[in-house]
Amino acid sequence: MTSSTAKGSGRRFSVGPSLPLLPFLAFVTVFLFVPTVTVIIGAFQTAEGGFSAGSLSYLGSAAAVAALKGSLIVSAASAIIGAVVGGLVAYIISTAPPRSLLRRVVVSVSGVLAQFGGVTLAFAFLASYGFSGMVTLALANRGVDLYGDGWLFRLPGITLVYTYFQIPLMVIVFLPALEGLRPQWREAAVNLGATTRQYWLEVGLPLLRPAFLGSTLLLFANSFAAYATVAALVGQGAPVTPLLIRQLFSSEVLLGGAVNAKVLALEMVVVVAVVMALYAWLLRRTSRWLR
Amino acid sequence: MTRSPLNRAVRGIFLLLVALFFAIPLYSMLDFSTRDIANPGHRTGYAWSLLVKDKDLFASILTSVSLSVLTVLLMFVLLVPTMIWVQLRVPKAKRLIEFICLLPLAIPALVIVVGIRNVMLWVNYFVGHTPFALSLPYVVLLLPYAYRSLDSALSAMNANTLAEAARSLGASWLTVFTRIIAPNIRAGMVSAAFIGIALVLGEYTFSSLLHYDTLPTQIVVMSKAEARTSVAASFAMIVVVSALLLGLSFFTRDRSTTEGT
Numbered sequence: 001m002t003s004s005t006a007k008g009s010g011r012r013f014s015v016g017p018s019l020p021l022l023p024f025l026a027f028v029t030v031f032l033f034v035p036t037v038t039v040i041i042g043a044f045q046t047a048e049g050g051f052s053a054g055s056l057s058y059l060g061s062a063a064a065v066a067a068l069k070g071s072l073i074v075s076a077a078s079a080i081i082g083a084v085v086g087g088l089v090a091y092i093i094s095t096a097p098p099r100s101l102l103r104r105v106v107v108s109v110s111g112v113l114a115q116f117g118g119v120t121l122a123f124a125f126l127a128s129y130g131f132s133g134m135v136t137l138a139l140a141n142r143g144v145d146l147y148g149d150g151w152l153f154r155l156p157g158i159t160l161v162y163t164y165f166q167i168p169l170m171v172i173v174f175l176p177a178l179e180g181l182r183p184q185w186r187e188a189a190v191n192l193g194a195t196t197r198q199y200w201l202e203v204g205l206p207l208l209r210p211a212f213l214g215s216t217l218l219l220f221a222n223s224f225a226a227y228a229t230v231a232a233l234v235g236q237g238a239p240v241t242p243l244l245i246r247q248l249f250s251s252e253v254l255l256g257g258a259v260n261a262k263v264l265a266l267e268m269v270v271v272v273a274v275v276m277a278l279y280a281w282l283l284r285r286t287s288r289w290l291r
Numbered sequence: 292m293t294r295s296p297l298n299r300a301v302r303g304i305f306l307l308l309v310a311l312f313f314a315i316p317l318y319s320m321l322d323f324s325t326r327d328i329a330n331p332g333h334r335t336g337y338a339w340s341l342l343v344k345d346k347d348l349f350a351s352i353l354t355s356v357s358l359s360v361l362t363v364l365l366m367f368v369l370l371v372p373t374m375i376w377v378q379l380r381v382p383k384a385k386r387l388i389e390f391i392c393l394l395p396l397a398i399p400a401l402v403i404v405v406g407i408r409n410v411m412l413w414v415n416y417f418v419g420h421t422p423f424a425l426s427l428p429y430v431v432l433l434l435p436y437a438y439r440s441l442d443s444a445l446s447a448m449n450a451n452t453l454a455e456a457a458r459s460l461g462a463s464w465l466t467v468f469t470r471i472i473a474p475n476i477r478a479g480m481v482s483a484a485f486i487g488i489a490l491v492l493g494e495y496t497f498s499s500l501l502h503y504d505t506l507p508t509q510i511v512v513m514s515k516a517e518a519r520t521s522v523a524a525s526f527a528m529i530v531v532v533s534a535l536l537l538g539l540s541f542f543t544r545d546r547s548t549t550e551g552t
Contacts, residue, residue, distance in 0.1 A: 017380045024373040028391050031431045035406030036398055042406065089309055092302050112536040113313065118493045119507040123525040128319035135315060164313070225399035228495035232511055242401050249405060249500060265405040269398065276397050
């Protein structure tokens with residue numbers, strides 16, 4: 001039992017106390033690091049087992065470019081809509097008293113809805129705006145064709161469905177920044193003769209800008225990485241990158257399908273990593289004032 | 292602060308429209324799943340009764356519920372002792388463990404699926420091709436959420452002081468873990484369990500692409516023949532998951548008020 005004296009001695013390096021961490025480290029190695037490394041290495045592997053960057057040329061193929069474009073459009077559109085609507089909701093409830101019912105309900109419900117997604121969300125929208133959805137039928141009775149040519153299963157529809165979890169996520173991540181906006185700053189501005197408009201343009205918005213942009217980036221990464229919702233919504237075709245990966249991953253017949261799936265997965269990792277790095281950078285800028 | 296009536300009205304209308312956007316899909320699910328196709332305009336509970344009567348669907352419900360419980364138990368076995376140990380004995384490793392636990396937020400689940408085929412072949416070799424094999428990769432998906440819940444509970448208590456007191460009174464490490472630390476982080480463990488069950492119940496990326504039969508995959512399979520039942524099952528899942536997540540928000544709020552932060 002002398003090993004317990006190792007703690008706090010600082011100078012002496014001892015491996016002993018770290019040993020109990022091994023099961024955890026082994027587990028994440030097998031189920032997190034190995035799969036990720038498999039994707040990265042696999043993206044550079046040729047059919048014969050050698051290595052080459054040639055497989056990356058798949059990124060330039062028409063299908064991959066179209067899917068990436070679709071993904072970027074859906075992610076950007078749903079992030080911007082989510083950020084604007086969610087930001088406004090967050091602003092409105094931030095002006096309510098902290099213990100008010102409205103505020104507590106919106107925060108709790110947002111916490112739940114931000115986790116929505118996947119099969120259940122896809123079916124919720126099919127039941128409302130699908131071919132025999134409630135809203136579609138209700139409008140059809142009034143002579144309005146809401147279903148149209150199946151927009152729900154293409155980029156506009158995917159974007160609409162994604163806003164369902166993007167708006168609440170924005171409320172959750174942006175509310176702390178709004179709460180950091182001290183009423184004293186506004187009082188100070190008003191005392192110095194500023195109008196409401198001047199206060200927002202010269203004090204409020206510049207302070208909130210890094211937090212708003214950061215939250216928008218987080219929303220972008222959130223929908224760029226999403227798979228389950230769009231997979232359950234869109235049965236076939238590949239309007240966005242995750243669905244093209246599904247196509248390649250599931251078709252054993254297609255030559256090079258496995259390698260190309262890994263190439264696209266690597267593309268996803270890179271995009272998400274870049275966006276998250278920007279997010280982290282903006283978050284640090286935010287913390288200077290609003291934390 | 293006083294606000295003009297116009298200002299208040301605009302705010303109210305805006306919130307109402309947003310609330311409608313969120314309420315319509317939920318209400319539509321109730322409407323859709325209770326439609327009586329034979330007698331238009333009438334309601335029937337037929338689609339809902341299939342949740343229990345349809346053998347495949349009911350079996351998949353049981354599978355997903357057991358799978359979520361198994362995953363949460365595995366997550367506890369793996370993460371709780373590790374985090375307590377880091378807190379008490381190797382605080383230097385805290386940043387590393389935190390980084391690893393939050394990593395799954397930055398790596399899309401789809402990417403892990405694309406790379407995990409060989410690992411899962413190996414897992415299947417040991418346990419057979421059963422949905423319960425999914426509990427292993429699912430633990431990775433839960434890490435960020437579980438870590439946050441457990442970490443806030445651990446930081447809220449005086450773990451090191453209590454452990455030292457117990458040790459100096461002659462308690463073994465096992466006693467410290469099970470009788471000193473664990474009871475004090477129970478709230479964190481409950482919220483980690485809630486969000487874990489909620490996430491596993493709805494998980495579709497792994498189960499569909501790796502061909503395991505769980506509730507979400509069964510809902511999609513059924514939608515071709517009996518869309519109303521798929522919608523009914525989805526709605527039931529939303530109710531259960533919302534209850535879990537709302538319960539979670541109550542737990543976290545209670546703690547934050549007692550912390551007085």
